[in-house]
Amino acid sequence: IHYYNNERISLKLKGLSPVEYRTQTPIAA
Structure with a gap:
């Protein structure tokens, strides 16, 4: 799920x- 969140953050x-x-x-803060 972490990698999935990172991709969404980049987008x-x-x-x-x-x-x-x-x-x-x-959550990224």
């Missing part, structure tokens, strides 16, 4: 800014 980073990406994924 979201391309569409969202780091600040928004961090807000959407508190």
Whole structure:
């Protein structure tokens, strides 16, 4: 599941800014 989350984070980073990406994924904080 960890690798799956990493892939989704990378995809979201391309569409969202780091600040928004961090807000959407508190687990990565």
